[in-house]
Amino acid sequence: MPISEKRMLERVKVIKALAHPSRLAMVEKLAGKECCVCELQQLIGDDFSTVSKHLSLLKNSGLVDSDKRGVQVFYRLRVPCITDFLDCVEKVLSENKSSTACKKCK
Amino acid sequence: MPISEKRMLERVKVIKALAHPSRLAMVEKLAGKECCVCELQQLIGDDFSTVSKHLSLLKNSGLVDSDKRGVQVFYRLRVPCITDFLDCVEKVLSENKSSTACKKCK
DNA sequence: AAAATATTTGGTAATTTCGCCAAATATCAA
DNA sequence: TTGATATTTGGCGAAATTACCAAATATTTT
Numbered sequence: 001m002p003i004s005e006k007r008m009l010e011r012v013k014v015i016k017a018l019a020h021p022s023r024l025a026m027v028e029k030l031a032g033k034e035c036c037v038c039e040l041q042q043l044i045g046d047d048f049s050t051v052s053k054h055l056s057l058l059k060n061s062g063l064v065d066s067d068k069r070g071v072q073v074f075y076r077l078r079v080p081c082i083t084d085f086l087d088c089v090e091k092v093l094s095e096n097k098s099s100t101a102c103k104k105c106k
Numbered sequence: 107m108p109i110s111e112k113r114m115l116e117r118v119k120v121i122k123a124l125a126h127p128s129r130l131a132m133v134e135k136l137a138g139k140e141c142c143v144c145e146l147q148q149l150i151g152d153d154f155s156t157v158s159k160h161l162s163l164l165k166n167s168g169l170v171d172s173d174k175r176g177v178q179v180f181y182r183l184r185v186p187c188i189t190d191f192l193d194c195v196e197k198v199l200s201e202n203k204s205s206t207a208c209k210k211c212k
Numbered sequence: 213a214a215a216a217t218a219t220t221t222g223g224t225a226a227t228t229t230c231g232c233c234a235a236a237t238a239t240c241a242a
Numbered sequence: 243t244t245g246a247t248a249t250t251t252g253g254c255g256a257a258a259t260t261a262c263c264a265a266a267t268a269t270t271t272t
Contacts, residue, residue: 049231049233
């Protein structure tokens, strides 16, 4: 049976959360260890408000979680398989490389 | 060393390609077997031109490839690990389910 | 060559996403 | 309570995405 429309939208929501350079970079950083917003802001370089919105989107997708300690907020990855996921993306990229090596053959 | 900006954008391009309900549905269908555009159009239900544009975006990302046979064009997945990738997305969703079971605890 | 079928391309309006600024909120320190 | 620091929220213009229609292209059949 085909996957329900609702399920599909849920999936897309997670994928969309990863589909932005800043958010992807933050997720990769969080794969190593939890970070406060200030660390992530430093990594990205955008305004705090922008970074904060990216983070809230990530959180809303379920990819990350956060908790406040004192005046800081720490974010961490909720699901470790992201690394494998990125490996798969890399596999696509390396396929691209090998087949575009000989454009003239097309 | 951190991943290059260019590399990050390439990754995002692949992920973005998956971040749309129609495209994701088509990729999942293609995980089973190659299909002609007409089959995919039937699956999605949108106009042919819309489906075609989705497919060209998928192709441009490197996720799928195509070849023309007669008057039809067949698309197929270039990288099989998409299935694992979706498993990971599903894992996020199931995490979401289990932790939202008790919203009041927040 | 003309007709028919399958797919792609160009153009456009509607919607969504993005990033900045200013202002609001929360927590700790003085 | 006042001040300082860390983060979030509201609002807005700019940029990107999406879906449709009409027209173009390519291939096979007549």
